[in-house]
Amino acid sequence: MSDPFGQISQFLLDLLTGWGLEAGLAAFLLKLLGAAAMGMLALFSTFLFIWGERKLLARIQIRLGPNRAGPFGIFQTVADFAKLVTKELIVPSGADHFVFLLAPILVVMSAVAVWAVVPFAPRFIGTDINVAVLYIVAVGSIGILGIMLAGWSSNNKFALLGAFRAAAQLVSYEVPMVLTLLIPTMLAGSMGTVSIVEAQRQMPFLILAPIPALLFFISSLAENGRAPFDLLEAESEIATGFNVEYGGLMFGMFFVAEFLHAFTIGALTTTLFLGGWLGPGVDRYPILGVVYFFGKSLLVWFTIIWVRMSLPRIRIDQMLAFNWKLLTPLALAAVIVFAVADKLAPGGVLGRTLVLLAGNALLAVGTLAGLWVHARASRRAATPPVGSTAPMRVNPS
């Protein structure tokens, strides 16, 4: 029981070599099996995530949600899949065919590929590469590229607007996300996800770094492109934006990617800030790690849906100002504060925690003061004294 995942992989390895395969080939086949299993798991779990999200949305809106197909409507997504898979694939005549087909595949690929470095439990991880954090950023950007390609190749003005908004939004929010990723890297002294989880054995980074955790969460939400940051597919403004020309499963693939990504955000937040699989008793029974990991991830996932239901969509100028004038400076300041504070912190968990918490408090006070000054300035600008030439703030866009 001490190492179930290691034992399973050893058992399969022994089985394959027992069939007379070479050790190298057996190891390769095992990796292939693992990769196929992970890809399947990621895509098929989306059936559950979509159902779960629709159920939760319904509860928040005091509705029942899907409740016809199977117990609690759990097969609703399967029914939707069956419907989408028998639809005609329409490629608009003016579209760039190859790019149009490629885009949904790229989007799903990026959502699945991130799972390779997510540590679900001790020794239960696709691969423990030493640049996992950079890998997450790099692979995540492919999804953004897919969305832009989809909007661009459709030859539709609404889709093009969606693609431009994707370029402005997804790309902008990448900046605070990458900058806040520096902080777990710095605190753990490694970019590997397993080392980052292990470094949280004494104290999860959420307690050491609550503000970077919040920054990461908000910018990930924007990366996912859903309310309150769903400008790229704003139904009431630009039809559905980048995916307006898509139908059938090609359309479905964008939603597979989006719903899967919502859970992936939970998994990444758990890994980087909530201590991953760590929890009481996990060293004796590693299988508990899976429970802790999915428990924490689903908690974050629930928060994402909660935010989605609670907040209205923001305007594009607000979205960009929020990123460039609040999140990015705050992320830069957070990196500086953590770099200096962690170096000056005395040894021992308690001393380090207190010094870093003081740094967080400094950041919070600084941010609130800045916001207060800004709010006062814009109030004054909005109500100019009689006879002055102060410009009125007009509604942009």
Add this chain to the structure above:
Amino acid sequence: MLQDWLFIGLLLPIAVLLPAVAIGLNWLLGPKKPNALKRSTYECGIETVGEAWVQFRAQYYIFALVFVIFDVEAVFLFPWAVAYDKLQLYMVLEGVLFILILAAGLVYAWRKGALEWV
């Protein structure tokens, strides 16, 4: 080292293959009766004028440019963050100096009005 990347090398083709298979299945199962009206651009019911690949406002492009500056600089910061435990205080301060130069870029873009949505 290279062994670690094998899994990713295997997962990426699988991650491409799975949605491609799903879309292929859709192509097999779905009806195939295209006509000119069905394949026309879906905009607002009136016949579409011109194509979508037109010159467009540069505002979006400026944000993408500012992004490139930050992302490239952030990549330079990652080795510094990994080596953080081994660094002396003055080396950390040099990193801070680098971030401050980066912040100066942000202030410049801000003052120039590149971050205003007009």
